[in-house]
Amino acid sequence: MNQMRPFLLVFLGAFAASMSALGQSEETVWFDGASRSFFSRDALGESDAPDTTSARNLSEGYNLLDLNVHIAPAENLEVFAQLRVRNSFGGFFGAGTSVDVRQLRASGVIKNKVRFGVGDLYLKQSRFTLFNPDEDLSQGEGEAFRAYRDILRYENFYEGNRWRLQGLQADFSLQFDRTIRTLEFDGFITRPRGSESLTNTLFIPDMLFGGGGVAAQLNQKTRAEINWVNLFEVPASGTTYLSLRNPVLRGSVSRQGEVGDWKVDRTVQGGYSQRHWLYSQLNEAGKDSLGYTTEGVFFEWKDAWMRSDSSFQFHVGLRHVDPGFRSGGAQTRRLDLGGNVPLAVYPNYTDAVLSRPMAMFDLLASDGLYNQMLSGTLMDFNPAFSNVQPYGDATPNRQGLFFGAQGQSGDATFEYGLDGGVYREVIGQGIPDLRNFAQWALRLTWNADRALSWNKAASLSVAYDAEQTTRSGEEVAAVDLNRSLLHAFANVEVAERLFVQASIKQLDAQGREFLTERTDLGEIRTFNQVDYDLTDHILSAGMWYAFSDAVYANVQYSGWGASFAQPGAPDFNYRRLMFVFSVRV
Amino acid sequence: MRTVQYFLFPLALCIGFYACSTEEFEGPSIVNLLGAFAVVDSLELTTATPDFSAGDQVGFSATFNKDVDWTLRIEGTASGSVKLISGYSDALEPSAVKWNGNTSQVPFFTTEDCTVELTILDEPDTMRAQLTVLGTRSYEGIPVADFEGGIPEEALVFHQFSQNMTFDVAQDAPLMGANYFKMGGRMGWNEWMLGQIDLPLDLSAVTVSAENFYLNLGVLSGLDGALATDQYVNILLSESPAAFNDDLSNNGADVFQTDMEVYKYQIRPVDWLGWQYVSIPYSAFDVKSQGGDNVRTPADITGIRLQCQSCPSANANCPENADVDVRTDIDFVMFTENSSLLDQ
Numbered sequence: 001m002n003q004m005r006p007f008l009l010v011f012l013g014a015f016a017a018s019m020s021a022l023g024q025s026e027e028t029v030w031f032d033g034a035s036r037s038f039f040s041r042d043a044l045g046e047s048d049a050p051d052t053t054s055a056r057n058l059s060e061g062y063n064l065l066d067l068n069v070h071i072a073p074a075e076n077l078e079v080f081a082q083l084r085v086r087n088s089f090g091g092f093f094g095a096g097t098s099v100d101v102r103q104l105r106a107s108g109v110i111k112n113k114v115r116f117g118v119g120d121l122y123l124k125q126s127r128f129t130l131f132n133p134d135e136d137l138s139q140g141e142g143e144a145f146r147a148y149r150d151i152l153r154y155e156n157f158y159e160g161n162r163w164r165l166q167g168l169q170a171d172f173s174l175q176f177d178r179t180i181r182t183l184e185f186d187g188f189i190t191r192p193r194g195s196e197s198l199t200n201t202l203f204i205p206d207m208l209f210g211g212g213g214v215a216a217q218l219n220q221k222t223r224a225e226i227n228w229v230n231l232f233e234v235p236a237s238g239t240t241y242l243s244l245r246n247p248v249l250r251g252s253v254s255r256q257g258e259v260g261d262w263k264v265d266r267t268v269q270g271g272y273s274q275r276h277w278l279y280s281q282l283n284e285a286g287k288d289s290l291g292y293t294t295e296g297v298f299f300e301w302k303d304a305w306m307r308s309d310s311s312f313q314f315h316v317g318l319r320h321v322d323p324g325f326r327s328g329g330a331q332t333r334r335l336d337l338g339g340n341v342p343l344a345v346y347p348n349y350t351d352a353v354l355s356r357p358m359a360m361f362d363l364l365a366s367d368g369l370y371n372q373m374l375s376g377t378l379m380d381f382n383p384a385f386s387n388v389q390p391y392g393d394a395t396p397n398r399q400g401l402f403f404g405a406q407g408q409s410g411d412a413t414f415e416y417g418l419d420g421g422v423y424r425e426v427i428g429q430g431i432p433d434l435r436n437f438a439q440w441a442l443r444l445t446w447n448a449d450r451a452l453s454w455n456k457a458a459s460l461s462v463a464y465d466a467e468q469t470t471r472s473g474e475e476v477a478a479v480d481l482n483r484s485l486l487h488a489f490a491n492v493e494v495a496e497r498l499f500v501q502a503s504i505k506q507l508d509a510q511g512r513e514f515l516t517e518r519t520d521l522g523e524i525r526t527f528n529q530v531d532y533d534l535t536d537h538i539l540s541a542g543m544w545y546a547f548s549d550a551v552y553a554n555v556q557y558s559g560w561g562a563s564f565a566q567p568g569a570p571d572f573n574y575r576r577l578m579f580v581f582s583v584r585v
Numbered sequence: 586m587r588t589v590q591y592f593l594f595p596l597a598l599c600i601g602f603y604a605c606s607t608e609e610f611e612g613p614s615i616v617n618l619l620g621a622f623a624v625v626d627s628l629e630l631t632t633a634t635p636d637f638s639a640g641d642q643v644g645f646s647a648t649f650n651k652d653v654d655w656t657l658r659i660e661g662t663a664s665g666s667v668k669l670i671s672g673y674s675d676a677l678e679p680s681a682v683k684w685n686g687n688t689s690q691v692p693f694f695t696t697e698d699c700t701v702e703l704t705i706l707d708e709p710d711t712m713r714a715q716l717t718v719l720g721t722r723s724y725e726g727i728p729v730a731d732f733e734g735g736i737p738e739e740a741l742v743f744h745q746f747s748q749n750m751t752f753d754v755a756q757d758a759p760l761m762g763a764n765y766f767k768m769g770g771r772m773g774w775n776e777w778m779l780g781q782i783d784l785p786l787d788l789s790a791v792t793v794s795a796e797n798f799y800l801n802l803g804v805l806s807g808l809d810g811a812l813a814t815d816q817y818v819n820i821l822l823s824e825s826p827a828a829f830n831d832d833l834s835n836n837g838a839d840v841f842q843t844d845m846e847v848y849k850y851q852i853r854p855v856d857w858l859g860w861q862y863v864s865i866p867y868s869a870f871d872v873k874s875q876g877g878d879n880v881r882t883p884a885d886i887t888g889i890r891l892q893c894q895s896c897p898s899a900n901a902n903c904p905e906n907a908d909v910d911v912r913t914d915i916d917f918v919m920f921t922e923n924s925s926l927l928d929q
Contacts, residue, residue: 430615524612
C-alpha cells in the first residue's frame with residue numbers, strides 16, 4: 001500500500017486539476033504516455049567449459065505503463081507528470097508491482113517572451129560543454145536491434161544527445177533591426193546529484209551543474225555563440241571537505257555560404273576548461289586551497305559541404321583537444337563500466353563460477369549498465385569497444401583530421417555513408433611516444449524494393465566500423481590494437497506492415513593496449529596492460545509488425561556469445577527469445 | 586568566402602597548441618612499471634676504509650635502467666650492527682647516498698669489517714662490496730650516563746629488596762664501551778616498581794623546543810630468552826627548581842614529587858631480546874604532575890628518573906612472572922638536539 005501512496009496522491013492531484021479544468025474552459029488536461037510488454041527467455045548455449053551451476057534457461061518479463069498527465073492551468077503554462085505502473089510477470093498479490101513518479105516538470109512562457117522549465121529537463125548545448133554522446137557499438141546498426149535500443153534509451157532518459165537533468169532552465173531572444181539580427185539567451189541550473197552518505201558521518205556534497213549561453217545571428221549567414229557551463233559541488237552540503245569545480249567556456253563562429261552547386265557551412269570553435277578540487281574545512285570557512293588543477297583548451301574547425309539537391313554531402317575538419325581539457329557535461333559516458341551493476345543475463349558462467357566478461361549483447365539487454373549522472377572525472381572505457389574517441393568529440397588528448405560523407409544514388413537504390421578520422425595524442429601516456437589512432441565507418445544500404453520495383457519494403461544494409469590504435473617506440477609500451485565491427489541487416493516486408501528481419505553483428509578485437517587507472521581525483525595512478533584476442537557475435541532473426549512508427553510488436557530470436565583465444569577465458573554462447581510490444585503516443 | 590583564411594587560422598592554432606604542450610607524458614612511466622630491470626653500473630664505494638672518527642663518509646653509486654625500490658644494507662661482521670639505506674630511483678648518487686658510520690639497529694659499529702649488499706625489490710640481483718671501519722663514529726649530544734666510570738656520583742639508586750635485584754653496573758653485555766646499568770630482578774610481593782636510578786641534570790644551555798629535543802637510551806632485555814610480562818621502563822623528567830635531593834630520608838630524588846612539574850613517558854612493554862635503542866622527543870612526554878607552567882621546556886629540566894617496572898606475580902596479576910626475572914637494563918643515555926641519535 002505504501003508503494004501506491006505517491007501514485008494516489010499524484011493521481012488525485014491530476015484528477016482535481018482536471019475537474020477544475022472542466023469548470024474553466026481555457027484550462028485543459030490531456031494524457032499521453034507509453035506502455036510496454038516485454039518477455040524474454042534465455043538459455044545456455046554451447047560452451048567449451050561445463051556450466052552446471054547456471055540454470056539451463058531463464059525467463060522474465062513485465063508490463064509497464066507510463067502515464068503522462070499534462071495540465072495547462074493557464075495559457076502558456078503546462079505541468080507534466082509521468083507516472084509508472086510496472087508489474088513483473090509472476091508477481092502475485094502485488095508482489096513485483098511498483099508505482100513510481102518517473103518525471104515531473106512545469107514549463108511555460110512568461111509574457112510571451114521568456115520560456116522556462118522546472119523539474120526534469122532534457123538539456124544539450126555543444127559537443128564540448130553539454131552533450132550526451134551515443135553509447136558504444138551502436139553506430140551503423142540501423143533498425144536491427146531497435147526494440148532493445150528503444151528500451152535502454154527510454155529507461156535511461158536518453159533523448160537524442162541530451163542529458164536528463166533536474167533543475168531550472170530559461171531562455172529568451174531579442175531581435176534587432178541593425179548590426180545584429182537576433183540575440184538568444186539561455187541559462188540553466190540543475191542538480192545532477194544530491195548529497196549522499198558514504199558512512200554514518202561522511203557525506204559527499206551536492207553536485208550542481210549550471211550554465212548559460214548567448215547566440216547572436218550577426219547577419220543572414222553568420223552566427224556566433226558563447227557558452228559557459230560549470231559542474232561543481234557545494235562543500236557545505238557534505239562532510240568530505242572536498243568539492244569539484246569544473247568550468248568550461250566555449251565560443252564559436254559559423255558561416256554559411258554557397259560555392260557553385262554546393263552549400264557550405266563552416267564553423268570554427270574553441271574553448272577552455274579548468275577542473276580543480278576545493279579543499280574546504282567547514283569549521284574554518286574561507287581557508288580553501290586549490291589542488292590537482294587540470295586545465296586545457298580545445299579547438300575545432302569544420303567544413304560541411306552539401307549539394308544543392310541534397311544528394312551528397314561531406315564534411316572535413318581539424319580538431320585539437322588538450323590532455324587537460326575536462327568537461328563533465330560532455331565527457332561523461334553513457335556506458336558505465338564501473339562494475340556496480342551486474343550483468344542482467346547469466347552474470348557468472350562455468351562450474352568455476354567465473355564472472356562472465358561483458359559481451360556486445362549485454363550492451364543491448366542490460367539497460368542498467370548505463371549511466372544517467374554526470375561525472376566529474378573520466379569514466380572507464382573498454383578499448384575493445386571504443387578506443388579512438390571513448391568520450392566523444394571532447395575526448396581529451398587527441399588532435400587530428402576527421403571526415404565524413406553520405407549520399408545516395410540517383411534513384412535512391414543505394415544509400416551510403418562514411419565517417420572517420422585520424423588522430424594522434426597530444427602528449428604520451430606513460431611514455432613520450434604518442435599513440436596514433438585511425439577510425440573509419442562505412443555504411444551501405446541497398447533498397448531492394450526500389451531496385452526490383454517491389455511494392456513492399458525490402459532492404460539490405462551492411463556497416464563496417466574499424467578502429468586501429470598503434471604506438472611504436474619502447475617495446476614494453478608498444479600498442480597495437482585492431483578492432484572491427486561488422487553488421488549486416490536484412491528487412492523484408494512480407495505482408496502489410498509485417499516485416500521479417502535478420503541480422504548479424506560481429507566484433508573482433510586483437511592486440512595490446514594499456515588501461516588507464518585513475519584516482520578519485522582523476523589523476524592517472526597506473527597503467528594495466530591488456531591483450532585482446534576475442535570475437536563477439538550476435539545472430540538474430542525475427543518478425544516486426546508496425547502498427548505505426550511508434551507502436552510495434554517484435555519477436556526476435558538471438559544467438560550470442562564470445563570466444564577468446566587467451567587461456568583461462570572460456571568461450572560462452574547463449575540464446576534468447578524476446579517479445580516486445582511497445583506503444584508510445 | 587575567403588577560404589584560405591579559414592584553413593590557415595585553424596592550422597596555425599593547432600601548431601600553436603602542439604608547441605605549447607610542455608609535459609613529457611601523463612601518468613607514471615610504463616617503462617618503470619613494466620620494463621625489465623637491468624644494472625647499468627654496478628655498486629661502487631667512494632672509500633672502502635672509512636675512519637668515521639675523523640669525519641669520513643662512504644658514498645655509494647650504482648645506475649639502473651629504470652626507477653626501482655632499492656635497499657642498501659651494511660652489516661658489521663663483528664658487532665652485527667646494521668645500517669639500512671633505501672630509496673626509489675634509477676641511480677645511487679654518492680653525493681646523496683652516503684653513510685657516516687651511524688647505525689639503524691644497535692649494537693653500534695665497531696672497528697671491524699663490514700659487508701655491503703644492494704638489493705632491488707622483486708629482482709634477484711644483489712650487488713655486494715666490502716669495507717673496513719678504521720674508526721667509529723662519535724655521536725653528538727648531551728650525555729646523561731654511559732656508566733663507563735660506574736654509577737655517577739650524584740646519582741641516587743633505589744631498589745626493592747626482593748629476589749635477584751641487579752641495580753648496579755655490569756660488564757657482561759654492554760651496548761657501548763665496557764659498562765652498562767643493569768636494572769632488574771624478581772618481585773615477591775604485589776609491587777610494580779622494582780627500582781630506579783635518579784640523575785640530576787643541568788640543561789640550561791639548551792635552546793631547542795620540546796619537539797626537537799630527544800632522549801635516547803639503549804634498553805636490554807631477555808638475554809636468558811625469557812621475558813617478564815608487561816615489563817617496562819618508566820621515565821620521569823622534572824622541571825622542578827627544587828633541590829635535587831634535599832630530603833635525605835627519601836628513597837629517591839625530591840624533584841619528582843607529585844606537586845612538582847614532572848613529565849612521564851613509558852617504554853612499554855619491553856618485549857624484545859637483546860638491545861634496542863630508543864629515541865623519544867620530549868614533546869611525547871605526558872604531564873605526570875602539574876607543578877609549574879605545564880609547558881615542556883628542555884632548558885628547565887633538572888632531573889631524570891629511569892625506573893624499572895613490571896606486572897607483579899603476586900595477587901594473581903601476572904602469575905607467569907613468578908618464575909621470570911625482570912630485565913630492563915640501560916646504557917648510553919644521551920639527549921640530542923634536532924634529531925634522534927640514530928638519525929645523526
